[in-house]
Amino acid sequence: MSPDLYTVIKQICEEKQIPEESVVSTVELALAAAYRKDFADKLQNIHVTLDAQTGNFRVFDMKLVLENVSARIKEEALKLARQKKKAALYMPEFHDHDDEKFNADGVDLNDDDKLIEEGKVLLKFNPRTQITISDAKKIYPDIKVGDEYKEELEVPGDFGRMAAQTAKQVIIQRIREAERSIVFNTYKNxxxxxxxxxxxxxxxxxxxxxxxxxxxxxxxxxxxxxxxxxxxxxxxxxxxxxxxxxxxxxxxxSRTHRDLVSKLFELEVPELESGTVEIKAVAREAGSRSKIAVVANEENIDPIGSCVGQRGARVNAVIDELHGEKIDIIEWSANDEKFIASALSPAKVDSVEILDRDERRAKVTVKAEQQSLAIGKGGQNVRLAAKLTLWKIDIVQSETNAVIEISDDEPGDDTENVSQ
The missing domain is CATH 2.40.50.140 (Nucleic acid-binding proteins)
Structure with a gap:
């Protein structure tokens, strides 16, 4: 191989941002595939180790050492293995990457006659990827059952045009797969x-x-x-x-995701980054209006003022990015009545009564002149308040006791508490 191979590998790693060991293993697999195509015997399990810095590589036949099997099983296994079109490729996680995978459930591996009759001899002994202990000891006297048998093969001077093409195709394919995997994992996280x-x-x-x-x-x-x-x-x-x-x-x-609002505020508000102010909940109907509930984790910090900024600079920067989407910022409270009342801002609430804590149902009383403000255009204000608090809210006009019920699962954008 060319001594410039290491330079090429380093270049690929830098361009594709792929770990060097991944590229080296890809080249090793490509060389193994090329060797198998033109030079390997069908009974071999080809493995290549590459010294990237020198460009030199070594080829091995790798096999797992098994207990001895009967002569009949061995003969039949050799016959079936030779029917394969090509040698096996060594994979650390598999004994034979290319062989047909038989299902051993319910198969008696001690019944040689049945294994031969059903053509499942390779389940017991596969001469492509396995070797009996007696044969292995002829080369390595100290080898034991369960060890890996490793026989070095001759490296040809020239792989030939077809072998080189095979190596090139495998390299391209494996590098593409590695690059896709890295991109997927990077963005999945x-x-x-x-x-x-x-x-x-x-x-x-x-x-x-x-x-x-x-x-x-x-x-x-x-x-x-x-x-x-x-x-x-x-x-x-x-x-x-x-x-x-x-x-x-x-x-x-997504431009409609509820987290976009909170992430934009984190970008504009240093107190959110430091943790002195926290966004507890977000409710959003994208492009129209959002409500966020904030709380201060330190004394003498105004959470709403921190998010609004001097002369509204911080909240306006978020609104500009969302192309005019209205944003209501309210203070979160562990007191459910107070939180529900705040969530209906800018409407002024007379009282909040918890009707059923298990079902999270509350009744809110407002004056007649505040009712339309509490409900909002098309019910948007009370709908967002229900989503923000995760309470079902009944709006009651104090003079008439007329009830308007809104729950947090009414149609609208998918929103939920972002922290508890």
Whole structure:
């Protein structure tokens, strides 16, 4: 092999951000596949070890040492093994990567006649990947059952054109698989995180966003009403989910995810980053309105003021990123009555009565002039309050006792407490 092989491997590792050992094992497998194609015997289990820095490699026939078997079993096993089209490839996790995998359940491995009759001899002894102890001791007198038998094979001077092509194909395939796996694991571990992306193109109702090592998909159901997607435009998004498909990892991002609001506030509010202020709950109807409940974990800290910022600078930065989505910031309380009353802000509540704690049902009384404000346009305010608090809320007008019931499971955007 070329002494420049190590330089090539290092280059691949840097370009594809793949661990060096993964590339080396890929090259070893490619060389083993090339050797098997042109030089190996059908009864061999080919394994290659590569010294990347020198480019030298060694080829071995690897077998697991078993107890001795009868001559009939051995003869039949050799006959079946020679019917295989090519030698085996050694895999540490498998005895024989290419052989047909038989189901040994219910098979008596001690009944030689039945094994031969049913053609399941290879379940007991496979000469491609196994060797009997008596044969192994002819080469290594101290070897024991369960050890690996390792016989070094001659390395040909030239693999030939077809062998080189085989090696190239395996290298390309395995590096692509390794790269896909790394990308998948990287973004799978980042589900729920906020990322910044650049609009690459629009394909029908789907927007393709460049978020770094991969182009993410922003489907229609994850888009905010009023968003404009211009080529080259930058957006903040949440990684909603990551899936592995036949074409590689698929990253789905969202502009409607409830966590986008809390992540944007964490970006703008240092107190959230330090932990002195905490977002306890978020309720959102994307593109229209959100409510967040915040609490201070230290005395003399105003959690609402921290999120609003001087002259509203912090909350306005979030609103601008969400293209005008209204945001209500309320103070969280462990007292359910106080929390429910605050959640209905900007409406002023006369009283809150807990009707059933197990079913989380509460009755809220408001004056006539506050009723429309408490309910909100299309019921949005009370609906978001129910989602924020996870309580079913009955709105009662103090003068007439007319009841309007809203629960946290009414139609709307999927929202829930982000911490308890």
């Amino acid at each position: 980042r589900e729920g995180e906020m990322v910044s992306g650049v609009v690459q193109r629009v394909e029908g109702s789907v927007v393709i966003i460049d978020i770094g090592r991969v182009n993410a998909i922003l489907p229609y159901r994850e888009q905010m009403a009023g968003d404009e997607y211009r080529i080259g435009g930058r957006l903040k998004l949440v990684i909603a989910r990551v899936e592995m498909t036949p074409k590689g990892p698929e990253v789905i991002v």
